[in-house]
Amino acid sequence: MRAPPRARAPHAITSALIGFGLALAPACAPKKPTKAPAGEAKAAAEASAAKKGDDAESPAKSPRRVLLLRGARVMTAAGAIHERADLLIEGEKIAAIGPDLAAPAGAEVIDVAGKTITPGIIDTHSHMGVYPAPGLSAHADGNEAVAPNTAYARAADGYWPQDPQLERARAGGVTTAQILPGSANLFGGRTFTIRLIPDARSAEDARFPGAPEGLKIACGENPKRVYGQKAGPQTRMGNVHGHRDAFQKAVEYRRSWQKYEKGKAAAAKAKKLGVTAKDDKDKAEEPDPPARDFALETLVKVMDGEILVHNHCYRADEMSIMLELAESYGFKIRSFHHAVEAYKIADRLAAAGTAASVWADWWGFKAEAYDGVRENAAMLSAAGAKPIIHSDSAIGIQRLNQEAAKAMYSGRRAGIEIADDEALKWITLYPAWALGIDARTGSLEVGKLADVVVWSGSPWSVYTHAERVYIDGALVYERGAQEPRTDFEIGLRAGDIADGAGEVRP
Numbered sequence: 001m002r003a004p005p006r007a008r009a010p011h012a013i014t015s016a017l018i019g020f021g022l023a024l025a026p027a028c029a030p031k032k033p034t035k036a037p038a039g040e041a042k043a044a045a046e047a048s049a050a051k052k053g054d055d056a057e058s059p060a061k062s063p064r065r066v067l068l069l070r071g072a073r074v075m076t077a078a079g080a081i082h083e084r085a086d087l088l089i090e091g092e093k094i095a096a097i098g099p100d101l102a103a104p105a106g107a108e109v110i111d112v113a114g115k116t117i118t119p120g121i122i123d124t125h126s127h128m129g130v131y132p133a134p135g136l137s138a139h140a141d142g143n144e145a146v147a148p149n150t151a152y153a154r155a156a157d158g159y160w161p162q163d164p165q166l167e168r169a170r171a172g173g174v175t176t177a178q179i180l181p182g183s184a185n186l187f188g189g190r191t192f193t194i195r196l197i198p199d200a201r202s203a204e205d206a207r208f209p210g211a212p213e214g215l216k217i218a219c220g221e222n223p224k225r226v227y228g229q230k231a232g233p234q235t236r237m238g239n240v241h242g243h244r245d246a247f248q249k250a251v252e253y254r255r256s257w258q259k260y261e262k263g264k265a266a267a268a269k270a271k272k273l274g275v276t277a278k279d280d281k282d283k284a285e286e287p288d289p290p291a292r293d294f295a296l297e298t299l300v301k302v303m304d305g306e307i308l309v310h311n312h313c314y315r316a317d318e319m320s321i322m323l324e325l326a327e328s329y330g331f332k333i334r335s336f337h338h339a340v341e342a343y344k345i346a347d348r349l350a351a352a353g354t355a356a357s358v359w360a361d362w363w364g365f366k367a368e369a370y371d372g373v374r375e376n377a378a379m380l381s382a383a384g385a386k387p388i389i390h391s392d393s394a395i396g397i398q399r400l401n402q403e404a405a406k407a408m409y410s411g412r413r414a415g416i417e418i419a420d421d422e423a424l425k426w427i428t429l430y431p432a433w434a435l436g437i438d439a440r441t442g443s444l445e446v447g448k449l450a451d452v453v454v455w456s457g458s459p460w461s462v463y464t465h466a467e468r469v470y471i472d473g474a475l476v477y478e479r480g481a482q483e484p485r486t487d488f489e490i491g492l493r494a495g496d497i498a499d500g501a502g503e504v505r506p
């Protein structure tokens with residue numbers, strides 16, 4: 001929802017926390033998995049060797065890290081909940097799930113009896129890195145609020161990988177997040193998906209390899225508030241015209257490139273046949289390429305299905321308009337974001353194959369957020385749509401498990417049957433789908449990336465903490481472990497250092 005200047009409260013809170021020195025740590029190097037007690041690992045290795053005989057993989061043959069998490073409640077987000085099972089990780093991937101797995105030779109074995117294992121949490125909506133803490137305008141790089149259409153902008157170009165908020169999100173079990181530009185503009189720019197690895201030194205280091213980019217589109221109050229006193233849009237009419245006009249221009253832009261490619265191919269063919277410009281100027285001469293326009297290029301990639309649309313939109317009537325607009329230009333909206341009225345068009349969203357990234361219970365903070373209900377996610381689920389619980393907050397992202405729990409119990413109170421596995425999908429598999437990475441992460445299944453959280457108890461309990469977080473099979477967070485600390489965590493407050501204008505404030 002972020003749009004200047006009103007939507008900055010979460011960062012004010014974060015900054016205050018930093019001021020009091022409550023922060024965790026930045027990350028310098030990935031941590032190595034904790035060693036299991038030597039006796040246990042040895043016994044497990046012996047048991048495995050006895051079971052497998054000569055077939056047991058020797059560590060010398062395979063340098064891949066092998067880790068066995070033993071005896072937890074395993075919630076897979078793939079339909080099954082194992083009350084007591086083991087999870088075997090080999091290298092980056094999940095190798096096996098089931099009771100009493102044999103530990104391969106050389107495996108580290110960690111007893112996690114009494115704990116709960118889930119997939120890593122995935123947030124479809126975060127501004128970490130582009131609105132980092134401390135919340136200074138000097139490094140507020142999420143809204144290029146200079147024109148309603150900045151589809152050329154890329155969140156990755158404004159991303160600060162040292163944002164201390166990332167460590168807190170990791171401590172909440174988050175392994176993957178989409179970083180978006182804000183919602184000041186009709187077209188905010190390209191989003192990108194990050195892995196919350198602790199040693200990223202650039203946006204590219206953090207980028208989820210191969211994940212498609214997204215485009216942030218915004219409807220409603222924010223663009224008209226930001227541009228209403230400027231050149232517009234001033235109303236929802238102007239907003240939708242801005243969207244439609246941009247896609248129409250993108251159609252024409254694509255056509256000009258298609259024409260160029262056709263002319264280029266004809267020139268190549270003519271050259272092959274020995275036709276010269278003297279014989280036929282039109283055919284023999286290679287045409288000049290059209291001027292490249294990065295904003296229109298983004299929209300063409302949307303229409304070609306290469307870039308996934310993430311549409312900030314609150315009201316059901318506006319979401320309906322955007323679904324119609326998308327259909328008329330031949331693309332899909334992958335997910336609406338915030339979507340507090342999604343429950344009113346749950347059937348339409350299900351039919352369109354469009355997910356809805358919603359909050360558990362945020363509502364009423366502006367007129368377009370007024371008709372929110374706590375049963376939103378549950379009603380979407382009942383209609384066969386894909387609900388996602390997102391954060392849009394560097395605070396909320398730390399407890400997405402609790403947010404999903406609130407939404408699940410609200411649905412159950414209203415008489416909607418929501419299975420635990422389904423509610424878990426709201427923060428794991430469905431966000432993975434919305435980001436185009438569900439074949440590789442988002443559930444605990446053999447062959448998927450080992451993005452795994454070990455919780456102290458039920459993820460639905462407010463007393464539960466993430467104890468261990470793994471990304472690609474590597475331990476990236478361990479509760480209670482000694483963490484390095486960054487200077488950015490030491491009592492910085494807004495005003496302590498030079499801000500955007502270059503002045504030092506008292």
Ligand SMILES: [Zn+2]
Nearest residue numbers: 001002182392
């Ligand atoms: Zn936002």
